[in-house]
Amino acid sequence: MIQRALIFSLFLLLPSMVQAQSKDGTAILEQVKEKFYTIKEYEANVKIKVDVDFVKIPVKQGLIWFMQPDKVKVKIPGFSLLPKRGMNFTPNQLLTGDYTAIFIREEKLGEYNTYVIKVIPSDETDDIILSTIWVDQKRMVIRKLETTTKSEGTISMAFQFGPVVKKFDLPDEIIFTFDLRKNELPLGLTGDFENTEPRDKKSKNSKGTVTISYLEYFVNQGRAIAQFKKNK
Amino acid sequence: MKPSIVNFTSELERETIIEVCDLHKSYKGFQAVKGISFKVFRGDVFGFLGPNGAGKSTTIRMMLDLIRPTSGTIKIFGKSVTENREGTLNKIGAIVEKPDLYGYLSVYDNLELLSKMSGKAAAKEKIMEILELVGLKDRAKSKIKTFSHGMKQRAGIAQALIHDPELIILDEPTTGLDPQGMVEIRDLILKLSRERHKTILLSSHILNEVEIVANRMVIINKGKVAVEGEVEKLLNTDDMKVTLEVNNINDALQLINNSEFATNYRDHAGNRIMLQMKKEQMASLNRKLIENNIDVIAMIPMRSLEEYFLNLT
Amino acid sequence: MIMITLVRIELYKIFSKPRTYIGFVAIAFLVPLIQVALYIDGETYIEFSLQNLKEAFEFQGNLLNGFLATYIILATLYVHIPFLIALVTGDLIAGEAASGTLKILLTRKADRTMIVVSKFIAGMIYTATLIFFMAIISLVLGLAIMGTGDLIVIKNTIYVFAENDVLWRLIAAFCFGLIAMWCVGALAFMFSAFSDNAIGPIILTMTVIISFIIISAIDLSIFRAVKPFMFTNYMGSWKLFFEDPVDYNKVILSAGVLIFHILGFLGISIYHFNRKDILT
Numbered sequence: 104m105i106q107r108a109l110i111f112s113l114f115l116l117l118p119s120m121v122q123a124q125s126k127d128g129t130a131i132l133e134q135v136k137e138k139f140y141t142i143k144e145y146e147a148n149v150k151i152k153v154d155v156d157f158v159k160i161p162v163k164q165g166l167i168w169f170m171q172p173d174k175v176k177v178k179i180p181g182f183s184l185l186p187k188r189g190m191n192f193t194p195n196q197l198l199t200g201d202y203t204a205i206f207i208r209e210e211k212l213g214e215y216n217t218y219v220i221k222v223i224p225s226d227e228t229d230d231i232i233l234s235t236i237w238v239d240q241k242r243m244v245i246r247k248l249e250t251t252t253k254s255e256g257t258i259s260m261a262f263q264f265g266p267v268v269k270k271f272d273l274p275d276e277i278i279f280t281f282d283l284r285k286n287e288l289p290l291g292l293t294g295d296f297e298n299t300e301p302r303d304k305k306s307k308n309s310k311g312t313v314t315i316s317y318l319e320y321f322v323n324q325g326r327a328i329a330q331f332k333k334n335k
Numbered sequence: 336m337k338p339s340i341v342n343f344t345s346e347l348e349r350e351t352i353i354e355v356c357d358l359h360k361s362y363k364g365f366q367a368v369k370g371i372s373f374k375v376f377r378g379d380v381f382g383f384l385g386p387n388g389a390g391k392s393t394t395i396r397m398m399l400d401l402i403r404p405t406s407g408t409i410k411i412f413g414k415s416v417t418e419n420r421e422g423t424l425n426k427i428g429a430i431v432e433k434p435d436l437y438g439y440l441s442v443y444d445n446l447e448l449l450s451k452m453s454g455k456a457a458a459k460e461k462i463m464e465i466l467e468l469v470g471l472k473d474r475a476k477s478k479i480k481t482f483s484h485g486m487k488q489r490a491g492i493a494q495a496l497i498h499d500p501e502l503i504i505l506d507e508p509t510t511g512l513d514p515q516g517m518v519e520i521r522d523l524i525l526k527l528s529r530e531r532h533k534t535i536l537l538s539s540h541i542l543n544e545v546e547i548v549a550n551r552m553v554i555i556n557k558g559k560v561a562v563e564g565e566v567e568k569l570l571n572t573d574d575m576k577v578t579l580e581v582n583n584i585n586d587a588l589q590l591i592n593n594s595e596f597a598t599n600y601r602d603h604a605g606n607r608i609m610l611q612m613k614k615e616q617m618a619s620l621n622r623k624l625i626e627n628n629i630d631v632i633a634m635i636p637m638r639s640l641e642e643y644f645l646n647l648t
Numbered sequence: 649m650i651m652i653t654l655v656r657i658e659l660y661k662i663f664s665k666p667r668t669y670i671g672f673v674a675i676a677f678l679v680p681l682i683q684v685a686l687y688i689d690g691e692t693y694i695e696f697s698l699q700n701l702k703e704a705f706e707f708q709g710n711l712l713n714g715f716l717a718t719y720i721i722l723a724t725l726y727v728h729i730p731f732l733i734a735l736v737t738g739d740l741i742a743g744e745a746a747s748g749t750l751k752i753l754l755t756r757k758a759d760r761t762m763i764v765v766s767k768f769i770a771g772m773i774y775t776a777t778l779i780f781f782m783a784i785i786s787l788v789l790g791l792a793i794m795g796t797g798d799l800i801v802i803k804n805t806i807y808v809f810a811e812n813d814v815l816w817r818l819i820a821a822f823c824f825g826l827i828a829m830w831c832v833g834a835l836a837f838m839f840s841a842f843s844d845n846a847i848g849p850i851i852l853t854m855t856v857i858i859s860f861i862i863i864s865a866i867d868l869s870i871f872r873a874v875k876p877f878m879f880t881n882y883m884g885s886w887k888l889f890f891e892d893p894v895d896y897n898k899v900i901l902s903a904g905v906l907i908f909h910i911l912g913f914l915g916i917s918i919y920h921f922n923r924k925d926i927l928t
Contacts, residue, residue, distance in 0.1 A: 153705075157805050157806060158805065158806045158808075159805055159808070159892050161809070163810075177708065179709065180709075181709050181797060181798040181811050182707070182798035182800065182808055184701065184705040184706075184707065184708075184808075185706045185708055186704065186706070187705050187706045282704075396751075396925075396926065396927075399755045400754070400755075401751055401755070401925070401926040402925040402926065402927070403923070403925065420757055424756060429755050431751050431755070432748075433748055435747055435748025435751070436749065436752065437661065437664075437747075437749055438747065439664055439665055448657055448660065449752065449756065451653055452653075452654070452657060452753065452756040452757075454757060494752060
């Protein structure tokens with residue numbers, strides 16, 4: 104339930120052994136998908152930081168487990184806000200079944216040269232309408248993902264990697280970005296009668312980000328298997 | 336029998352316990368007390384008399400520093416209460432108007448609490464002794480709110496005595512009591528004076544009540560002193576107003592005018608004749624009237640001070 | 649006559665009166681009621697409060713816990729606690745004047761200032777006892793019914809405090825709330841010094857507090873000008889402990905204003921009582 108999109112994102116993040124010389128969108132994504140399946144399971148120590156202008160929540164530390172094909176579990180002590188959009192995605196949603204991957208262009212994203220690929224599911228009943236993926240040309244990892252869904256609007260994710268390419272090139276950080284309506288609750292609920300600051304009526308919307316930092320991975324070591332077995 | 340002041344032959348030799356000098360009190364233009372002066376000596380049972388609204392309670396409150404005088408001085412034990420609170424109030428026990436105590440506490444608890452406020456908590460035995468003195472020993476643990484008026488009055492006296500004061504000020508202590516209760520309070524006052532040598536200031540609007548127990552008194556009216564002195568001298572029987580009620584006024588008048596009582600005649604109305612005479616003369620007049628077949632329906636003597644006081648009230 | 653004896657006597661009188669226990673009974677009834685209601689329906693309250701966040705976030709963990717219940721109970725400080733405090737402190741002098749016992753107190757050797765101060769201290773002790781009782785019953789019962797967890801505080805900004813970061817804030821808030829209630833008690837006490845009946849001070853105190861709160865809530869320029877001078881404006885500053893970071897300058901300022909008012913009310917009480925003619 105928790106954020107199957109992590110599977111999707113990780114699926115897309117694995118480095119391809121094959122240099123993407125070809126500008127065939129489908130071929131690039133198939134390579135990335137193949138690499139994804141080399142990760143059977145992992146456990147990761149994570150830090151979750153929420154950055155919304157009207158929300159102040161402490162940085163939380165916890166654990167994330169993943170097991171193929173789409174099992175994800177998050178354990179954060181206390182209360183935490185996890186990005187809803189994007190976390191519910193699975194790579195299977197996007198790359199299983201019929202889809203069309205169209206190479207659009209090459210684009211410089213920050214300091215990285217990327218391929219911009221659009222993915223359109225063939226099934227019109229699919230919740231996903233369109234996805235745009237920026238694939239690092241050199242490292243063959245996903246740097247950015249934007250997906251527009253029928254149910255949850257547009258999801259934007261950015262992926263940060265360490266400078267050194269490891270065996271399982273998993274991201275150090277995923278940054279989720281979204282729009283949300285500003286908090287406007289009646290005084291009766293907050294009891295905030297002493298607040299002298301005038302309410303900012305102009306900016307009703309604000310941008311928010313959730314940054315998940317992956318501090319340490321334990322890949323294919325059986326930790327996630329044990330965790331999911333426990334739940335049975 | 337009244338307390339006698341046998342050890343003091345003159346005022347100069349007596350210790351002055353209370354000295355009130357030219358006392359005034361005004362409330363927003365209304366003058367409640369207009370220059371009262373008097374003294375109370377050690378051992379006195381001092382009657383402080385006056386009709387309702389004369390200024391008695393106001394004066395007493397000023398003595399106890401409950402009200403500040405507009406002008407004038409009050410010294411108790413030679414010191415001003417305002418300036419020497421600890422030294423004076425510790426020697427005074429008082430009931431001011433109603434004997435109000437804490438209704439939600441028992442009389443025992445009230446006394447214990449108030450004794451602590453006087454500086455030292457009274458021992459249980461002392462409290463019970465005081466309660467026995469005022470006749471409340473059996474109701475020691477009863478809450479004040481369950482007491483009758485008379486019992487509250489006694490409880491009020493008990494709180495005035497709990498710290499063994501030298502001076503006791505009682506403001507109308509018999510108000511609302513039945514005749515039996517009044518007698519008991521009067522006996523208590525006499526006992527305190529005779530046996531425990533307390534100095535007592537007793538305020539009242541009933542002359543008879545004060546006459547029985549007091550040796551000295553002052554009468555105030557409309558904030559001023561009207562009369563002051565020793566009770567015996569003030570209430571002498573040498574000069575009494577006698578109202579004589581007879582069955583045959585004409586015969587009685589004729590008899591009186593033709594007798595040694597002619598100079599005593601003052602006035603007559605209806606069946607009543609008013610005379611001024613000494614107490615001893617009353618018996619002989621009575622005898623004379625009866626010998627001459629005149630029925631004496633009533634012969635009511637009134638001392639001049641009583642008449643004066645009656646006019647005030 | 650030492651002060652401690654007088655204070656003990658006053659405390660004895662306060663705790664001998666049935667009306668003193670009204671506050672404790674009210675809290676013992678209200679607090680569990682609020683907690684049970686929250687236990688049953690608290691999720692709805694939280695859902696409604698965070699509805700706009702649900703568009704972008706998924707919530708994990710339990711926000712409905714004893715800490716949240718305690719925070720909500722603290723927020724009711726404005727409403728019923730001032731009345732329960734005025735009920736007792738407003739009666740301290742006026743009640744004795746009405747019942748006639750003031751004169752038997754004042755015909756003892758303790759001077760008027762000592763009597764007033766001892767009554768004041770006793771009133772403040774009663775207030776502290778009531779707030780302490782409220783804190784204990786809120787926390788203990790709340791944690792027993794709903795357990796611990798992170799605390800969410802919803803103002804214009806939504807604050808979430810980690811579980812290990814909550815208890816000290818609640819304790820600090822209760823301590824500040826106590827200062828605020830001392831101010832209420834001191835106000836009622838001052839009115840009591842001017843009155844010969846106990847009802848007047850209670851009604852007057854509540855009228856002042858409610859009027860000031862209403863004036864504070866109405867956002868007009870003329871009211872904004874007087875707002876900084878109204879002590880009620882600072883009574884809610886316990887909420888400052890539920891911000892991150894805590895603005896300690898504001899906390900100190902608010903506490904200072906309240907303490908200034910407390911001392912001022914006491915000073916006026918002493919001044920007036922020393923000059924007052926005791927006519928009852």
